[in-house]
Amino acid sequence: MELEIIKTKTPKQKPQGKLGFGKIFTDHMFVMEYHNGQWGNARIQPYAPFTLDPSTSVFHYGQAVFEGTKAYKNDKGEIRLFRPRNNFERMNESDARICIPPIDVDFVLDALKQLVLLEKDWIPTGEGESLYIRPTVIATETALGVHAAHDYIFFIILSPSGAYYAHGLEPVKLYVEEHYVRAARGGTGHHKVVGNYAASLKAGEKAAGLGYDQVMWLDAKEHKYVEEVGSMNIFFVLDGKVVTPALLGSILPGITRRSVIELLRSRGVEVEEKEVAIADIIEGAKNGKLTEVFGTGTAAVISPVGTIGYGDKDYLVGGGKMGEITRSVYDELTGIQTGKREDPFGWVVRLQ
DSSP states (O other): OOOEEOOOSSSOOOOSSSSSSSSSOOOOEEEEEEETTTEEEEEEEEOOOOOOOOOHHHHHHOOOEEOOOEEEEETTTOOOESSHHHHHHHHHHHHHHHHHOOOOOOHHHHHHHHHHTTTTGOOOOSSEEEEEEEEEEEEOOOOOOSOSSSSSEEEEEEEOOOOSTTTTTOEEEEEEEEOSSSSSSSTTTTTTTTHHHHHHHHHHHHHHTTSEEEEEEEOOTTEEEEEEETTTEEEEEEETEEEEOOOOOSSSSOHHHHHHHHHHHTTTTTTEEEEEEEHHHHHHHHHHHHHEEEEEEEEEEEEEEEEEETTTTEEEEEGGGGOHHHHHHHHHHHHHHSSSSSTTTTTEOOOO
């Protein structure tokens, strides 16, 4: 399959000043289509809306998957992608779960590189800023009926963005949700399927209304074990040990999560992946054995947690401040992403 490049004749003005997250989009996008059993018509084109029939199957049956990664530009002018192959490999795993045909990882990775290079002047260079990359695939067959679609569109859009949370690295407040559930084992929680996020919105609004930043989800069966946070995987420093919920089929296998585990273990730090009871976390907050909590994800990278709301009470973690392990992981990971530190793991793809 060949890649056609169609450049815009009306480039947009680059943003000035402080960037939000995911609100501004670049001049170009990558698009390809699946029809008659194969992907084709691959092109980089001017950013533009799609025209979709009201019967388009994604509207009715929810076949859609997305990913998220980032491009960075440092003060040397280097353009760097962080583990993009892992994102496309995970996308194929998500696609398989909801019967979407796989993409050619090598082809779309090369297309992404060309797209980012074309849009390199859109990559912001301020502290905590990056070019957010959103690959997405949706079912586009125009027919009603509960079955896997025969037609799809895969696309990649780019968004120059600042910090995910408006308060940056200030510790966030998490609300433990005891009624609603995000996902059950055997469902789609292990994959980046769009319906997972729709299912999370009600509890997210509830938490926001109570003054919290995100929801901490518990397992669907017993409401006993911590799973993940709305936009992040979660880590605890409990009784001197780093622990994180095990991937047992209802938790997204985050690429930042994986990177943090690999980074800590390379330092000789023990990281235990296991079922984490919320009762143990609250008891640790009470007796001081819970010294740090942090979330990990592409959008936020590393986000310290200062407060956990459970029942009718808030529990302070680490005096409400970023902990030593959290800070060191943040510094190391963002340093690797931006080139301020060496990359001994081979995670970064350099474009120029």
